[in-house]
Amino acid sequence: xxxxxxxxxxxxxxxxxxxxxxxxxxxxxxxxxxxxxxxxxxxxxxxxxxxxxxxxxxxxxxxxxxxxxxxxxxxxxxxxxxxxxxxxxxxxxxxxxxxxxxxxxxxxxxxxxxxxxxxxxxxxxxxxxxxxxxxxxxxxxxxxxxxxxxxxxxxxxxxxxxxxxxxxxxxxxxxxxxxxxxxxxxxxxxxxxxxxxxxxxxxxxxxxxxxxxxxxxxxxxxxxxxxxxxxxxxxxxxxxxxxxxxxxxxxxxxxxxxxxxxxxxxxxxxxxxxxx
Amino acid sequence: xxxxxxxxxxxxxxxxxxxxxxxxxxxxxxxxxxxxxxxxxxxxxxxxxxxxxxxxxxxxxxxxxxxxxxxxxxxxxxxxxxxxxxxxxxxxxxxxxxxxxxxxxxxxxxxxxxxxxxxxxxxxxxxxxxxxxxxxxxxxxxxxxxxxxxxxxxxxxxxxxxxxxxxxxxxxxxxxxxxxxxxxxx
Numbered sequence: 001x002x003x004x005x006x007x008x009x010x011x012x013x014x015x016x017x018x019x020x021x022x023x024x025x026x027x028x029x030x031x032x033x034x035x036x037x038x039x040x041x042x043x044x045x046x047x048x049x050x051x052x053x054x055x056x057x058x059x060x061x062x063x064x065x066x067x068x069x070x071x072x073x074x075x076x077x078x079x080x081x082x083x084x085x086x087x088x089x090x091x092x093x094x095x096x097x098x099x100x101x102x103x104x105x106x107x108x109x110x111x112x113x114x115x116x117x118x119x120x121x122x123x124x125x126x127x128x129x130x131x132x133x134x135x136x137x138x139x140x141x142x143x144x145x146x147x148x149x150x151x152x153x154x155x156x157x158x159x160x161x162x163x164x165x166x167x168x169x170x171x172x173x174x175x176x177x178x179x180x181x182x183x184x185x186x187x188x189x190x191x192x193x194x195x196x197x198x199x200x201x202x203x204x205x206x207x208x209x210x211x212x213x214x215x216x217x218x219x220x221x222x223x224x225x226x227x228x229x230x231x232x233x234x235x236x237x238x239x240x241x242x243x244x245x246x247x248x249x250x251x252x253x254x255x256x257x258x259x260x261x262x263x264x265x266x267x268x269x270x271x272x273x274x275x276x
Numbered sequence: 277x278x279x280x281x282x283x284x285x286x287x288x289x290x291x292x293x294x295x296x297x298x299x300x301x302x303x304x305x306x307x308x309x310x311x312x313x314x315x316x317x318x319x320x321x322x323x324x325x326x327x328x329x330x331x332x333x334x335x336x337x338x339x340x341x342x343x344x345x346x347x348x349x350x351x352x353x354x355x356x357x358x359x360x361x362x363x364x365x366x367x368x369x370x371x372x373x374x375x376x377x378x379x380x381x382x383x384x385x386x387x388x389x390x391x392x393x394x395x396x397x398x399x400x401x402x403x404x405x406x407x408x409x410x411x412x413x414x415x416x417x418x419x420x421x422x423x424x425x426x427x428x429x430x431x432x433x434x435x436x437x438x439x440x441x442x443x444x445x446x447x448x449x450x451x452x453x454x455x456x457x458x459x460x461x462x
Contacts, residue, residue: 012435016409017418044438048410050391055411058304070324071296
């Protein structure tokens with residue numbers, strides 16, 4: 001096992017999926033045996049993801065008319081034939097092209113085997129649980145906190161929190177997302193890989209739902225926020241203390257990030273000063 | 277310079293549609309270069325005008341995005357040469373502007389300001405390849421094409437940009453590169 005240390009350029013290229021064959025193996029072998037370097041590369045990957053997440057919202061902004069008009073202007077003047085419905089058809093076609101471009105680049109830009117960038121299996125269970133229970137009309141949750149009067153609702157909340165905490169062996173807090181427009185519906189116990197997990201469900205005034213999936217973490221290592229899309233659902237997941245969190249919903253990445261940050265902060269506050 | 281198609285004065289509609297489709301990503305790249313939203317859209321506008329003026333030079337077999345990103349890069353460099361104001365971006369101002377861009381900023385856990393601040397501190401020679409590879413997810417070859425530099429230069433600049441960004445994010449509390457645990461990066 002006498003591997004020569006790959007330089008940072010090579011490691012960085014490996015992270016970008018730009019190495020192959022012997023070079024890839026060299027980097028992977030080195031990182032497996034050198035946790036400090038592996039931690040450094042994880043930070044690079046986290047920075048990359050954070051940059052992407054930070055700049056993603058620009059893609060969702062409506063394109064200013066001025067720019068659209070620049071594209072359709074002919075000989076310095078705006079061509080009248082392209083106003084109205086034709087312009088919209090053309091714009092839709094343009095969006096399709098953009099989608100195809102983004103899709104193609106994404107597939108090509110995927111790095112090779114990166115165990116920490118690939119979503120762990122439990123996040124897939126979180127997405128799956130959301131897909132199964134979020135559309136439920138009559139029985140979205142096992143324990144509802146919306147029945148009865150205010151006092152009964154408060155009792156149900158306390159019961160839910162205590163019950164899930166006992167079953168998961170990690171503190172389960174009911175996060176308050178009302179500032180973000182989401183009310184707690186309730187929660188349920190679910191089977192996870194090697195033990196139980198919990199799902200908390202929230203709903204906004206339009207009936208759109210997000211779920212928080214909670215489990216006992218495999219490792220007690222704080223990890224970066226990660227974003228992942230699984231079909232129509234987006235999810236942010238992270239590990240804090242002894243708990244793994246995944247926030248799942250069909251909302252935009254920015255919206256989910258705001259919710260995830262709120263949850264993260266509430267979790268931090270309650271850990272610092274247990275008031276309830 | 278021969279083109280497979282006979283160049284005409286006006287760009288055709290297929291090309292215009294493709295160009296329209298590239299706008300969102302052009303805007304994102306421009307924003308990450310100049311930070312100020314209005315200035316970024318001016319850069320996009322210049323890029324679109326140049327692309328339309330030289331549309332017959334575009335080979336349809338190639339990736340339009342790579343082509344327009346290279347035009348944006350050139351336009352940005354021209355602008356920097358012309359207007360030194362753009363080269364000196366006050367990090368505080370830039371992050372305030374960047375903040376105003378986010379439609380739904382939510383609760384800040386700390387990274388956003390750090391990250392954009394750190395980004396503004398990188399030289400443009402480091403920032404561009406890092407953004408093209410990390411955010412635009414171009415291959416090194418495409419990135420080299422956009423910036424007209426060798427692939428090996430892309431590789432070393434990306435690597436140095438990563439290290440520099442990390443140093444800024446780690447802040448003055450940990451100036452030296454040494455053994456570090458995994459730090460929360462949101």
